[in-house]
Amino acid sequence: MSDIKIKITDREGVLHEVDAPTDMNMNLMELVRSYELAPEGTIGVCGGMAMCASCQCYVKSDHELPEKSYEEDAMLAEAFYVEDNSRLGCQIRIVEDLEGLEVELAPAEL
Numbered sequence: 001m002s003d004i005k006i007k008i009t010d011r012e013g014v015l016h017e018v019d020a021p022t023d024m025n026m027n028l029m030e031l032v033r034s035y036e037l038a039p040e041g042t043i044g045v046c047g048g049m050a051m052c053a054s055c056q057c058y059v060k061s062d063h064e065l066p067e068k069s070y071e072e073d074a075m076l077a078e079a080f081y082v083e084d085n086s087r088l089g090c091q092i093r094i095v096e097d098l099e100g101l102e103v104e105l106a107p108a109e110l
C-alpha cells in the first residue's frame with residue numbers, strides 16, 4: 001500500500017490535502033468523490049468516460065501528466081470554464097509520479 005499526497009482545492013476555494021492510494025487503479029475524479037469534495041451528482045456524471053467534463057480541474061503544479069487523448073481534448077473543446085491547464089480528472093490516473101500534485105476543481109456546469 002503506497003499513498004501519495006495530493007492537494008485539491010474544492011469549488012468553494014477550500015484546500016484539502018488528501019492521501020491518494022496508487023495501488024487501487026483510481027483516477028482523480030474517483031479520488032475527489034471518495035473524499036466527498038464535491039456534491040454527489042456534480043462530478044463524475046459520465047462515470048469516467050471523458051464524456052461530461054463534470055470532473056474538469058485545473059492543474060496548478062508542474063507535474064508531467066499523460067498526454068490528453070483525442071476524447072479528452074474533444075470534450076474540453078466543448079466544456080465551459082476551460083483554461084490552458086484544464087484536464088479531465090477521470091483521465092488522470094493516480095500514480096506515484098503525482099506525489100504533491102495540486103489541482104483545483106473547475107466550477108460546476110450545472
Ligand code: FES
Pocket residue numbers: 029043044045046047048049050051052053054055056075088089090091
Ligand atoms: S467523469 Fe465525465 S468526463 Fe470525467
